[in-house]
Structure formats: C-alpha cells, structure tokens
Amino acid sequence: MQNRIRTRSVHAGIKRSQFGENAEAIFLTQGFVYESAEQAEARFIESGPDEFIYARYGNPTVRMFEERMASLEGAEDAFATASGMAAVYASLASVLRSGDHVVSSKALFGSCLFILENILPRYGIEVTFVDGTEISQWREAIRGDTKAVFLESISNPMLEVIDIGAVCELARESGALVIVDNVLATPVFQRCLDLGAHVVVYSATKHIDGQGRCLGGVVLGTAEFIRKTLEPFLKHTGGAISPFNAWVMLKGLETLELRCEAQAETALELAAAIQGHPKLTRVIHPFLPGHSQYNLARTQLTRGGTVFTIEFREGKEAAFRFLNALRIVGISNNLGDAKSLCTHPSTTTHQRLSAELRQELGISDGIVRISVGLEDVQDLTRDLHNALDTA
Ligand SMILES: *Cc1c(COP(=O)(O)O)cnc(C)c1O
Numbered sequence: 001m002q003n004r005i006r007t008r009s010v011h012a013g014i015k016r017s018q019f020g021e022n023a024e025a026i027f028l029t030q031g032f033v034y035e036s037a038e039q040a041e042a043r044f045i046e047s048g049p050d051e052f053i054y055a056r057y058g059n060p061t062v063r064m065f066e067e068r069m070a071s072l073e074g075a076e077d078a079f080a081t082a083s084g085m086a087a088v089y090a091s092l093a094s095v096l097r098s099g100d101h102v103v104s105s106k107a108l109f110g111s112c113l114f115i116l117e118n119i120l121p122r123y124g125i126e127v128t129f130v131d132g133t134e135i136s137q138w139r140e141a142i143r144g145d146t147k148a149v150f151l152e153s154i155s156n157p158m159l160e161v162i163d164i165g166a167v168c169e170l171a172r173e174s175g176a177l178v179i180v181d182n183v184l185a186t187p188v189f190q191r192c193l194d195l196g197a198h199v200v201v202y203s204a205t206k207h208i209d210g211q212g213r214c215l216g217g218v219v220l221g222t223a224e225f226i227r228k229t230l231e232p233f234l235k236h237t238g239g240a241i242s243p244f245n246a247w248v249m250l251k252g253l254e255t256l257e258l259r260c261e262a263q264a265e266t267a268l269e270l271a272a273a274i275q276g277h278p279k280l281t282r283v284i285h286p287f288l289p290g291h292s293q294y295n296l297a298r299t300q301l302t303r304g305g306t307v308f309t310i311e312f313r314e315g316k317e318a319a320f321r322f323l324n325a326l327r328i329v330g331i332s333n334n335l336g337d338a339k340s341l342c343t344h345p346s347t348t349t350h351q352r353l354s355a356e357l358r359q360e361l362g363i364s365d366g367i368v369r370i371s372v373g374l375e376d377v378q379d380l381t382r383d384l385h386n387a388l389d390t391a
Pocket residue numbers: 083084085086088109111112152156181183184202203204205206215216217
C-alpha cells in the first residue's frame with residue numbers, strides 16, 4: 001500500500017549520494033562529467049531516470065522536488081520551473097500552435113490572463129473567455145477544434161469555485177487538454193487529476209515554499225505529456241529552476257500539509273468571526289455557507305483554502321484605512337505565506353485589468369484579500385477587529 005500524504009511529504013523522491021546524508025543534498029552544479037566518451041554519447045541518445053546532462057534539462061535536487069511533487073499530486077511525472085508563470089506558459093505553449101483554439105475562465109491570476117489575452121493571440125491562437133462558474137458557457141465555448149482548456153479554481157481574489165469534473169467532461173468530447181492552475185486550492189485540498197484534469201500547474205512560490213523565500217513552479221501530468229510535450233519545450237527555452245530554489249521547495253513540502261491545514265483552519269475561523277461586520281458588504285470564503293458555490297466547494301475540496309476576501313461598504317478609503325491599521329497582518333500581494341498578508345487587488349494585483357473586467361469579476365474598490373498565515377488565531381482576530389473598527 002502507498003504511504004499517506006504526510007509520509008510522502010517527507011520521504012518521496014529522496015536520492016542519497018554515496019555519503020548517505022539524511023537531509024536532501026543541494027547539487028549546485030550546472031553540468032555532469034561522464035566516465036567515458038561512450039557514456040557521454042549514450043546519455044545524449046537516451047538518459048536514464050537518474051542520469052543528467054545539464055541543469056537546464058534536469059538536476060538531482062530538482063528531480064527530488066519533481067518526484068516528491070508527483071507523488072503528492074498522484075501524477076505520473078512532473079517538471080519544475082523557475083516560477084509559477086514559467087509553468088503556466090510552458091503548459092500552454094508546449095501544446096498549442098497557430099490556428100488552435102483555447103477556452104479559459106476569465107477569473108485568472110493577472111499574469112495568466114496576460115498570457116491568454118495578449119501573448120497567445122500574437123501567435124495566431126484564438127482564446128475564448130467564459131465565466132467559469134457557468135457550465136453552460138463552457139458548453140457553448142468548447143468546440144471540436146478546442147485544443148486546451150485553462151482554469152483556476154479556487155480563483156483569486158474572488159474565490160470562485162469551478163466544477164472541474166463537469167468542465168473535463170465537456171472537454172473530453174473535443175479531446176482538449178484540461179490545465180488547472182491549482183495554486184489557491186493547494187495539492188492538499190483539491191485533487192485535480194482525480195477530477196479528470198490532465199495537467200496541474202503550481203506556483204511553488206506560494207504554499208509550497210510557504211515561507212516567502214524563493215520563486216518556483218511545477219507542471220504535473222502523465223509521463224507522456226511531461227516527457228514528450230513539455231520537456232522538449234522547457235529544456236530548450238530555459239525555464240529551469242535553480243537547484244537551490246528546488247531544495248527550498250523540497251524542504252517546504254515536508255511541512256506543506258501541516259501548514260496548509262493550520263492556515264485553512266484559521267482562515268475559516270477568521271472569516272466566520274468577522275462575517276456580518278457592519279462595515280462589510282460580504283465575507284467570501286468557499287466553506288462559508290453564503291458562498292455562491294458552497295455545495296460544490298464542499299464536495300470538490302477537503303478545505304476551503306487559506307485565503308478569504310472581504311468587501312468594504314465604503315470602498316477604497318475604508319479598505320485603505322483597514323490595511324493601514326493592521327499591526328500583525330502585512331500589506332503584500334503574496335499569498336500562502338507563514339505570515340498573514342493582505343492586499344487591495346483593484347490598486348495592485350488587478351490594477352492592469354480594464355474597469356469593465358474588474359466589475360465583471362466583482363473586484364470592486366472595496367475588495368480586500370487576506371492570505372492567512374500561521375500566527376495564533378486569537379491574535380489575528382484581534383488585529384482584524386481593531387483594523388475593522390478603524391476602517
Ligand atoms: C502567484 C500565482 C501565479 C504565478 O506564480 P509566480 O511564481 O509568481 O510566477 C500563477 N497563478 C496563481 C493562481 C498565482 O497565485
């Protein structure tokens with residue numbers, strides 16, 4: 001029987017050198033030497049699983065991170081990248097060619113939206129955007145020639161939940177590859193591959209590091225997809241992660257489940273504690289009964305994530321007074337960190353979007369996103385209540 005998640009978080013993918021080190025080693029090397037010219041020749045024809053050529057293609061520390069991620073996700077294989085955006089871009093660009101059609105939900109992380117809206121169309125790729133929560137819109141948009149479907153669920157910052165199983169069912173008819181950006185739901189709370197998705201991408205910068213140090217990303221899928229489609233694209237375009245960053249991520253994975261569980265528990269408790277506050281029009285969290293996809297969230301996710309979103313009745317001024325009054329929670333656009341962080345999306349992460357799109361997505365000037373960290377829940381509750389009083 002396969003070990004459970006906490007055990008795999010600590011042990012999966014480990015490769016020990018001849019010294020038998022306990023902690024994973026950082027193989028900070030660009031290249032590898034061969035025992036003979038014949039061995040070099042053979043390795044360039046075909047490298048075995050633990051044979052390396054050049055760190056842009058692979059590295060033992062990076063491989064440990066990829067194998068541990070694949071084990072946690074239940075994927076056949078994985079390829080790590082320099083950032084989450086390198087993972088997102090490679091998952092799309094390695095598959096698509098001029099003339100192809102893509103369907104995507106429009107509630108996306110800003111840079112993902114930029115790729116789909118601005119970059120892919122430059123290469124003759126047509127992208128149709130849908131409201132991801134409306135299955136009828138997916139049904140209408142996915143065509144016989146749709147090559148890929150892209151979505152983010154839980155979405156940022158409005159925390160929409162998309163029925164991944166239903167979207168996969170629709171995509172199956174046209175043979176489209178379903179790619180899910182699973183950053184907010186984390187590998188701990190949402191099993192995208194079990195729901196029918198083909199490819200899962202992460203910004204490891206978020207919960208996987210979880211302690212605010214390094215950028216990184218990872219793409220997961222079948223061995224066929226990772227080795228035949230993604231790897232040739234990535235190894236020649238250079239989105240490789242540094243072995244040092246991969247090592248930080250590898251160590252982050254050891255505590256991923258513990259951190260995510262604790263952060264998610266605090267997030268739901270805080271959201272519930274400030275729900276109904278007179279200065280707020282709403283408190284959004286997938287596991288609060290008022291959430292518009294509450295029932296779906298409860299079946300698709302084991303927890304509602306580590307982030308919740310609030311909306312101030314009096315807009316930007318109240319939101320800014322709230323942010324400036326926080327003492328423990330920092331003002332930052334990052335999320336998934338051990339430190340609780342708060343952001344005002346309409347003036348920062350989502351500033352670039354048109355006012356129309358922001359309105360469609362519900363990102364008003366009163367919206368504030370709170371990423372919950374590992375601090376004590378009572379201290380955080382007090383900090384939020386004090387800041388709400390000031391707002
Ligand atoms: C942060 C983030 C990304 C991009 O990741 P980077 O590591 O910053 O490149 C992509 N998608 C989502 C949902 C994110 O939160």
